[in-house]
Amino acid sequence: MSDPTGFAPHDHHACVSTALAAAEAACAERGARLTPLRRRALEILLESHKALGAYDLLERLAAEGLGDKPPVAYRALNFLTEQGFAHRIERLNAYVACSHPDAAEGHGAAFLICRDCGRVAEALADKAPLGADAQDAGFTVEDAVVEARGLCPQCQSGAGA
Amino acid sequence: MSDPTGFAPHDHHACVSTALAAAEAACAERGARLTPLRRRALEILLESHKALGAYDLLERLAAEGLGDKPPVAYRALNFLTEQGFAHRIERLNAYVACSHPDAAEGHGAAFLICRDCGRVAEALADKAPLGADAQDAGFTVEDAVVEARGLCPQCQSGAGA
DNA sequence: TAGCACTCTGTTATAACGTAACGGCCACGC
């Protein structure tokens, strides 16, 4: 159930197609609109398994004539995160495409962030972390952020990139 | 081992004294200097179990003539977080005093953040969250952030503050 | 005593991240 894709070599082209197809299907089903701008933003996030800052995304969009003002990027990112096609990484103030487009809508996620190469792997959070502690405290968890920083396999083996 | 202090009524004055004493002891042991500015910053964070933004802290410090430029607040906060006397809450861009001053230096922590009253409870992270997922991926976790948003017991019972 | 190294603080300026608010455009349904 975990499968934290992102570090291991894989067919990334398939990653991208699957995610885009899932996004289109989800939008069709929900009546949401994956406009060209939003779709392009998702494609840019999908290019790598790295997190991209809003202004980095904006720069990419601007280079293609798709808007060069901050709200353009933030609106696209808000749409993508609301729909579950992307996630915000709090520790980085950055955004990453969802690696589990087939998972439940609004799935809980946990992220492994390589401090060297910047790649981010997303593990599905099987169980609520903190469950026991929260229950002890009588606290109702509505949503949780789990972000671990460290070194991915490649960056541990000396391959710095 | 959990004891997520912060929501339940408790002797908060003791909270504060314990934390200050622990900070002084730790500084003495490590050769770090708990200067008046740093000490006052910690005291301010300790006043409540809420997270305080750097600029909120700065405002408080400025009101007491202790500095009114951003680096003053950020330097104090960096010191406090490096020494483990305070933690940064990534989701809030804010800082909270450590509720477990006696725990191991650099202890892993998990936070329960009430979206209504803003109070933050700190649970000691017993086990590395993500342990299994990280191991599957061959990822070495160096430090992890766990932050849950929700409702504390008081705010669930209708007492909105 | 003077000189030096070190740490902490004060200050300027700017970078990075994020949002409110308004106006135009277009597609859709009446």
Add this chain to the structure above:
DNA sequence: GCGTGGCCGTTACGTTATAACAGAGTGCTA
């Protein structure tokens, strides 16, 4: 045609954070 609603373009601003340098204090040493 005409209103409605969603999306996009733009201006302007707010919030969070850091780089870089200058000054003050302390303790050491020669």
